[in-house]
Amino acid sequence: MSERLYDEAILAEAKSQAGAGALECPAVRVEADNPLCGDRITLELAGSPARIEALAHRTRGCLLTRAAASLIGRRAPGASTADLRAAIAELEALLTAGTPAERWPELAMFTPVRAVRSRHDCVLLPFRALAEALDRLEGR
Amino acid sequence: MSPSELRAEFPIFAARPRPFHYLDSAATGQICRAAAQALLGFEAAARANVKRGVYRLADEATQAFDRARAEIAAYLGVRDAREVILTSGTTFGLNLLAHGLVGRLAPGDEILLSTLEHHSNIVPWQLAAGRVGAVIRAIPVTAEGRLDLDRLDEVLSRRTRIVSVTHVSNVTGAVSDIGRIVEAARAVGARVVVDGAQRVPHGPLDVEALGCDAYALSGHKLFAATGAGALWIRRDLAEELPPFLGGGEMIRRVSFAGTSFAAPPHRFEAGTPPIGPAIALGAAAAWLAGLDWQALAEAEAALTARLLAGLAAIPAVRVVGPTGTQGRLGVVSFAVDDVHPHDLCQLLDSRGLCLRGGHHCAQPLHDALGLEATTRASLALYNDASDIDALLEGLEWAIRRLA
Incomplete structure (x- = not known):
């Protein structure tokens, strides 16, 4: 079970580091921490409450956290905020109920994580940062 | 063996x-077999509250609870078992001490911890210090992850009232020189608390000879059940400390005009204690002492x-x-x-x-x-x-x- 977490899709996504870096003029910047290990993501967004123009992140974490951050970095630019919120919900449903993701099929790479409760937070950390960033962007 | x-x-x-x-x-x-059997034996066939009932089952439970206190005291080298308080673990013990010791401090008084500490030996002191305006300082560590006692003079002062350090680091495994810390603390009149969570699983010890004032440990690290621990407090200090939590066996007499409190250790054992896990802890200590x-x-x-x-x-x-x-x-x-x-x-x-x-x-x-x-x-x-x-x-x- 533990070994299955580290299949090629997760390793490749983590290594690609899509979206790694910083924005020149972010509209929103949030930091999120995993208290278990001290992992941290700093996530920046530019755009409107309806659509994301640009996203960048600086992620210090395990492969699962880095893969999740990279996936966000790949998919978020140009996406609607509604689409991003749906992706966050899809990931939570995948981890808690095993529901396959339809909007972001790449989330399927995290399916083996469902069986390891202690690692859910690793995958969720970047998505929680994204949710908080969207809240701020939308003025909630 | x-x-x-x-x-x-x-x-x-x-x-x-x-x-x-x-x-x-x-x-x-x-968990060792001795502790597991003691836990199951109590919970399945000998379960009753302690220090309350007079029927045989309750009296046997009280005797088993007191026997556990004596077995833990013997493992720690404590001569008077009444100096051992049964707790839920090291964190509880350190919180109890932080509450009792820091309440007597004045603004500007200092509490000396160390960079090696587990959060459980930092945060209770920070919480308590914030209530009275006390200052937290920390003994630095060497590059090898040991306490840098050559720099003790830099952080210990005449305002230091409490020194609380770990006996063994839960990260580096380094053993602290408690004797040297006690000597320096005594020179400025400070009390010394030791977090013994990582030391006790490695053999019996003599906490009285260490020279400290209090020593906290957890049962789940000593091959017993989760949920019980122990705190040794030197008698003169225990008698000075106020209660931590209220209710249950920690009282002497309760009235709306005022309440008086039991003597240690019961003063610090409010509510129904973790009886089964404490009995298991005593059984583990007794078995370990024979190795x-x-x-x-x-x-x-x-x-x-x-x-x-x-x-x-x-x-x-x-x-x-x-x-x-x-x-x-x-x-x-x-x-x-x-x-x-x-x-x-x-x-x-x-x-x-x-x-x-x-x-x-x-x-x-x-x-x-x-x-x-x-x-x-x-x-x-x-x-x-x-x-x-x-x-x-x-x-x-x-x-x-x-x-």
Whole structure:
């Protein structure tokens, strides 16, 4: 079970580091921490409450956290905020109920994580940062 | 007792599928048969509240509870068992002391901790200090992850009222020189508290001879059940301290005009205590006290040396803590270049290796060492060379996979 977490899709996504870096003029910047290990993501967004123009992140974490951050970095630019919120919900449903993701099929790479409760937070950390960033962007 | 006979005294090793290499005893020790039997025996066939009922079952429970207190006192070298308070664990004990000791401080008084501390020996003092305006200071560590007592004068002052330090680091395994700390603290009139959570699983001790005023420990690290621990407080100090929690057996007389409190240890044992786990803790202490600890200490030192030598031979690995076996116990943390501890521990799990990755509730120490997190292998009396060899082989495999 533990070994299955580290299949090629997760390793490749983590290594690609899509979206790694910083924005020149972010509209929103949030930091999120995993208290278990001290992992941290700093996530920046530019755009409107309806659509994301640009996203960048600086992620210090395990492969699962880095893969999740990279996936966000790949998919978020140009996406609607509604689409991003749906992706966050899809990931939570995948981890808690095993529901396959339809909007972001790449989330399927995290399916083996469902069986390891202690690692859910690793995958969720970047998505929680994204949710908080969207809240701020939308003025909630 | 041979290593295999010793291992047979811990039911988990027969219960788990193999391979099973448990190297996380610094977090939780496995329960020994004596403690498991005592726990089940009480909960299934002898369960009643203590210090209340007069019927036979209740009286037997009270006697078993008092016997556990005496067995723990004997393990700690405490002559008067009434100085031992039964708690829920080290964290509770340290919170009790922080509440009682800090309430008497004046603004500007100082509490001296150390950079080695577990969060449970930092946060209770911070919470209490904030209420009275006391100041927290910390003994620094050396690059080897030991207390830097040569710099004690820089942080100890005439305003220091309390010194609270760990006996053994839960990250580096370094053993603190409590005698030297006590001597310096006494010179400025400070009380000394010791977090013994990591020391007690490595053999009986004499806390009175250490010279400190209080010593806290957890049962789950001493091969007993979760949920019980003990706190020794030197009698003169215990009698000065106010209650921590109210209710139950900690009272002498209650009226709306005012309440008076029982003498220690009951003053600090509010509510129904964790009776079964405390009885299990007593049983574990009694069983452990009968072992040959000189032989066990030699075996642990040999395993620690084997582990340190193996880690030193892996280029990507850096040990965080003493690289020798002097003045340290079998708690060994390390960092691996470009590999996150949680990824490493997860992959090692697939080989039956149980290790802890993270900051081990010691973020100030990790900050001081320039690390976010480390991987920790911690040894106990049931480990043998096969555990170390499996870890070293697994490490090389996992690093190839992850780096």
